[in-house]
Structures are given as structure tokens and as C-alpha cells.
Amino acid sequence: MTDTATLTGPTGPRPKKALSPRNIMLYGTLIVVSLYYLLPLYVMIVTSLKGMPEIRLGNIFSPPVEVTFQPWVKAWAEACTGINCDGLSRGFWNSVRILIPSVLVSVSIASITGYVLSMWRFKGSEIFFAILLLGAFIPYQVLLYPVVIVLRELGLYGSLTGLVVVHTIFGMPINxxxxxxxxxxxxxELFKAARVDGAGFWRIFVFIILPMSLPIFVVSMIIQVTGIWNDFLFGVVYTRPENYPMTVQLNNIVNSVQGVQEYNVNMAATLLTGLVPLTVYFFSGKLFVRGIAAGAVKG
Incomplete structure (x- = not known):
């Protein structure tokens, strides 16, 4: 008896060609976009590893003939950022002292507030949410001077504590x-079942909501870490030189008009400043995508 499979032949969709016009267009576009974003990073890295005599030759794309890490050392510990010549090290620790409490406090308060607005709605909760939503779109520049007055009256102007308060408040609407x-x-149904079983506000939040919310916490923390670490405007307005964050000190190094412009030191300083958000994205990128896909931007 003849096998049916022999008569009908192979089943299923026909294999697609690896070099079809669609794939060529798709991967070609991805390669071009990747090169567009990676080329400046490549130039920064190779420039930071060159000495100034080699940089003056003018070929910015060539790899370093003689690799040197002296620009990195100078950017971290020796470059002048104003009256201080201790590099970015001071600004790095200032940024860390600003970042950690700002992220922890803002994410904690925002998660509880979002929990209340979604599951424990009270009279006027929609109006309150609309006000918060409006706050996410108010330009920061409009509020610069009023916040200066408030911080001055509270005795927090120029301090790291004042900048922590500012970042915490301004991060609340979007979070x-x-x-x-x-x-x-x-x-x-989970929320209603927990209430029937006698669980209260905090028990539901800690034992039911939090275990299901890791992706959105990662999304919120990435947004806060990136925004706070890369902030320049608040850092230069609300702090004094001894409390400047890393981004303000980077600006002072790159835009210095005294002496020779050391491009290798500038590139090294820029890379050092960007290492923290790059590291955060590298280790938590998948969770960030999961959080967005799971409802972070659904309303």
C-alpha cells in the first residue's frame, strides 16, 4: 500500500529564502541604524584611548596606535571642574548620594499612590489623578524660580537634600x-478575593500586588535613574559648586576655555558619566521591555 505522505509530499509552509528582498531591506535598515548610533560611541572610545599628539593627526576613525589610559585617570581624578581639580570623582559621589534616595522615595510613594488610584478609589480620585497627569507635562523651566524660593524658605537651597526633594517631586507624575x-x-478578582479573606490595604499590597509588579518597578526605576543621573538643569540651579552632580562637572570640563582643549580627556569624562545608565539598561533591558508590554503605557 502506498504511503499517503509519499503521495502528498511535505506539508506545512514553504521555507522562506534567507536573502529575500524583505529580509535584505529589514536587516539592511537595522545595520544602518545600528551604525548610526554606534559610530559616535566608537569615536569616543578610540579618542579617549589616544594621546593628544595622535589626535592632532586628524584621523578620528583610526584605532589608537599606542593605547593610553591616562585620559581616563585625568578625567576621574585630576581634571579641573572649576576651582577644584579632583576630576569627576567628587561629582560621581554627589550623584550617587542624590540618586539612591531620590529613586527609592519616588518609586515607593508613586507605587503606593498608583495602587490607591487603581484599587482603592476615593471621592475625587479622578480629579487628583488628572492633576498629577497635568503635572507630567508642565515644563520644568516654568517652575525653576518658584522652587528656588520654596527651597530657600525651607533652608534646603544649595544642599543635596534639596535636590533629592526636587527630583522626588518632579518624578511623581509620570511614575x-x-x-x-x-x-x-x-x-x-484577586483583589476582591483578598478582601473577602480579610486582607487589608497593606497586606494586599505587599503579598499580592508587589510579587506581580516586578516589571513595572524596573520600568519606573530605569526612568528615574536615567532622568536623575543625566540631569543637568536642576543640578546647576539648585546646588552649590561643592555639591554639583557629575553632569555639571562634566560640562565644566568640556566647556573649559582655559588651557589646551584635551579631547581625549573630554571623551573619557563623557564615557565615565554615561556608564551608570548604560549599565542599568544592560542588566535590566529585558525587564524594561516586559514592563512596557505588560501594561505600563496602557490606560
Whole structure:
């Protein structure tokens, strides 16, 4: 008896060609876009590893003939950022002292506020949420001077504590929006069942909501870490030179008009300043995508 499979032949969709016009267009576009973003990074890295005599030859794309890490050492510990010539090290630790409490406090408060607005709605909660949403779109420049007055009256102007308060407050609207929209997508039956079993506000939040919310916490923390670490405007307005964050000191190094312009030191200083957000994205990028896909921008 003849086998049916022999008569009908192979089943299933026909294999696609690896070099089809669609694939060539797709991967070609991805390669061009990748090169567009990676080329400046490549130039920065190779320039930071060259000495000034080699940089003066003018070929910015050539790899270093003789690799030197002296520009990195100078950028970290010796470059002048004003009256101080201790490099970016001072600004790095200032940024760390600003970043950690700002992220922890803002994410904690925003998660609880989003939890309340999504599952424990009170009279006027929609109006409150609308005000928070409006706050996410107010330009920071409009509020610069009023915040200066408030910090001065509180005795916090020029201090790291004052800058922590500023970052915490300005990070609240967008983070509350993220948490509220994520919590709305969680199964409401779990919340109702927990209340029937006698669970209260904090027990539901700690034992039910938090274990299901790791992706959105990662999204919120990445947004806060990136925004706070890369901030220049608040750092230069609300702090004094001894408390300047890393980005302000980087600006002072790159835009210095005294002496010879050391491009290798400038590139090394720029890379050092960007290492923290790059590291955060590298280790938590997958969770960031999961958080967005799971409802971080759904309303």
C-alpha cells in the first residue's frame, strides 16, 4: 500500500529564502541604524584611548596606535571642574548620594499612590489623578524660580537634600501614571478575593500586588535613574559648586576655555558619566521591555 505522505509530499509552509528582498531591506535598515548610533560611541572610545599628539593627526576613525589610559585617570581624578581639580570623582559621589534616595522615595510613594488610584478609589480620585497627569507635562523651566524660593524658605537651597526633594517631586507624575495604569490591568478578582479573606490595604499590597509588579518597578526605576543621573538643569540651579552632580562637572570640563582643549580627556569624562545608565539598561533591558508590554503605557 502506498504511503499517503509519499503521495502528498511535505506539508506545512514553504521555507522562506534567507536573502529575500524583505529580509535584505529589514536587516539592511537595522545595520544602518545600528551604525548610526554606534559610530559616535566608537569615536569616543578610540579618542579617549589616544594621546593628544595622535589626535592632532586628524584621523578620528583610526584605532589608537599606542593605547593610553591616562585620559581616563585625568578625567576621574585630576581634571579641573572649576576651582577644584579632583576630576569627576567628587561629582560621581554627589550623584550617587542624590540618586539612591531620590529613586527609592519616588518609586515607593508613586507605587503606593498608583495602587490607591487603581484599587482603592476615593471621592475625587479622578480629579487628583488628572492633576498629577497635568503635572507630567508642565515644563520644568516654568517652575525653576518658584522652587528656588520654596527651597530657600525651607533652608534646603544649595544642599543635596534639596535636590533629592526636587527630583522626588518632579518624578511623581509620570511614575504614578505608570503604576496606576499597570495595576489597572491586574486581575480584579484577586483583589476582591483578598478582601473577602480579610486582607487589608497593606497586606494586599505587599503579598499580592508587589510579587506581580516586578516589571513595572524596573520600568519606573530605569526612568528615574536615567532622568536623575543625566540631569543637568536642576543640578546647576539648585546646588552649590561643592555639591554639583557629575553632569555639571562634566560640562565644566568640556566647556573649559582655559588651557589646551584635551579631547581625549573630554571623551573619557563623557564615557565615565554615561556608564551608570548604560549599565542599568544592560542588566535590566529585558525587564524594561516586559514592563512596557505588560501594561505600563496602557490606560
Amino acid at each position: 504614578v501614571l505608570l503604576f496606576r495604569n499597570y495595576f489597572v490591568t491586574l486581575p480584579e
